[in-house]
Amino acid sequence: MxxxxxxxxxxxxxxxxxxxxxxxxxxxxxxxxxxxxxxxxxxxxxxxxxxxxxxxxxxxxxxxxxxxxxxxxxxxxxxxxxxxxxxxxxxxxxxxxxxxxxxxxxxxxxxxxxxxxxxxxxxxxxxxxxxxxxxxxxxxxxxxxxxxxxxxFPTAYTTAMRMLNRAAVRQGETLVVTGASGGVGSALIQLANVRGAHVVAVAGKGKHRQARELGAAATVERDAADLAAAVEAAAPGREIDVVADVVAGPSFPALIAILRPLGRYVVAGAIAGPLVETDLRTVYLKQLQIVGSSFGTHEDFAKLLEHIRAGQLKPxxxxxxxxxxxxxxxxxxxxxxxxxxxxxxxxxx
The missing domain is CATH 3.90.180.10 (Medium-chain alcohol dehydrogenases, catalytic domain)
Known part of the structure; x- marks a missing residue:
């Protein structure tokens, strides 16, 4: 062959x-x-x-x-x-x-x-x-x-579903998605919308329109000089419940900082770099959860098939x-x- x-x-x-x-x-x-x-x-x-x-x-x-x-x-x-x-x-x-x-x-x-x-x-x-x-x-x-x-669908969408499950994302919560134009990021937008979450997508230039068409309520420029301020401006009056991150790198401290008290950060990738620094006082004083995630389970895959058959996801x-x-x-x-x-x-x- x-x-x-x-x-x-x-x-x-x-x-x-x-x-x-x-x-x-x-x-x-x-x-x-x-x-x-x-x-x-x-x-x-x-x-x-x-x-x-x-x-x-x-x-x-x-x-x-x-x-x-x-x-x-x-x-x-x-x-x-x-x-x-x-x-x-x-x-x-x-x-x-x-x-x-x-x-x-x-x-x-x-x-x-x-x-x-x-x-x-x-x-x-x-x-x-x-x-x-x-x-x-x-x-x-x-x-x-x-x-x-x-x-x-398979890897990107089951990875995204696993992240949402691990972070227990619920209807009405506000979720920041990094790498929103990639496979996992775009899957996160769609699957979070199925759950009724409010998505703020972080994406590069020229990719914001597609993110909104998938269901992102707001978009933020990936290279914003002050990422935390850009997210706050994109979601006025909303606390950030969850960050779903596949980028990491230099943005990590800002992503931790934007979370509300008792917020959750879930990570399944490190495109911009796996070695990061943050102020752990922010983590423990705000009582944040930092959650690792990777591939989806067999149960996640079965649920993905249900969404595909129902026409809820766009390839x-x-x-x-x-x-x-x-x-x-x-x-x-x-x-x-x-x-x-x-x-x-x-x-x-």
Whole structure:
């Protein structure tokens, strides 16, 4: 089959397009999916770069579980396609089903999520023509959305849902979303709106209109000289109940400062830098909660499917690339000059 192999930690040169990769075979309890489309995520870039560090060394080269990866690896967590083979123990009636894949591969409760295998990281993923997954991770889907549109959902939206759940966001609360033009940020806007929250979106120039169209009640310039003052001006008379952050970096102190007493800060990314400083007196005197979050649970994925089927979420497909141009797709992804999600499609490789 055709696939893109990640041959080691490093830059885009570590991505190798091949047309002679052996076809994977569905094992016991598994299905094989003929890939229709696979979306890109920040974790693809950070995993390629080995940018997750280790508990004792923030600069160490490692995958998201902060341990070595096995190469070569096929990346790509967000897969939509059609089942074309089943392994022992899986009904043959599943062959031909159109599916959307839950990328987290674990059993048990949510504590196991912290050590899950992730499709495209610990297990070969969807930047290929074929991929195998546990049968229970391949969820039947129907409806008018294309494979490319469906692939925009899994990681970003379940990550966003997990953040909202971890921070217990409720109807009527005011939520500040950073990185609002990215996959997780735009998902946060939509999912928070489903809950009836009031969203203030922090986004770069030229991306405020799209954020408002998704449901943000107000927008703030990402590079505002005084972020706290800009948020206050955008939400006059409203206390900030929750900050949902995927950016971190230099903005972290301001994001902590804008929270009301007993407010909650939830983080699932650090695009602008993982090492931050703040005045802990602000945290304890205001009795703030700082909450870490990462990938969504199986329950989050099931809820996401309900929202998709109900037509409550808009797929934000910014561009599609042939599989052979994955390097170019990742370069555009890093440049952040788009709103929503990028996908690759093996059929046009």
């Amino acid at each position: 055709r696939a893109v192999l990640l041959t080691g930690f490093g830059g885009p040169e570590k991505l190798e397009y091949r047309d002679d990769v052996p076809d994977p075979q569905a094992g016991p309890g598994e299905v094989r999916v003929k890939v229709g489309a696979t979306a890109l995520n920040n974790t693809d870039i950070w995993t390629r770069e080995g940018a997750y560090g280790s508990p004792g060394d923030p600069g160490a080269t490692a995958g998201w579980r902060r341990e070595p990866l096995h190469f070569p690896r096929i990346q790509g967590a967000d897969v939509a396609g059609q089942i074309d083979q089943v392994g022992p123990g899986v009904p043959e009636s599943r062959i031909g089903q159109r599916v959307l894949v839950d990328p987290t591969i674990y059993q048990g409760g949510e504590r196991e999520l912290a050590v899950t295998d992730l499709l495209g990281s610990e297990r070969d993923g969807g930047f290929a023509e074929l991929v195998t997954v546990p049968a229970e991770n391949a969820h039947p889907v129907d409806g008018p959305l294309s494979d490319a549109e469906l692939a925009t 934000l497909l910014a561009a599609s690339y042939p599989l052979a141009e994955l390097r170019a797709a990742q370069e555009q992804f890093v440049a952040k000059g788009f709103f929503g999600k990028l996908v690759v499609t093996p059929a046009s490789a």
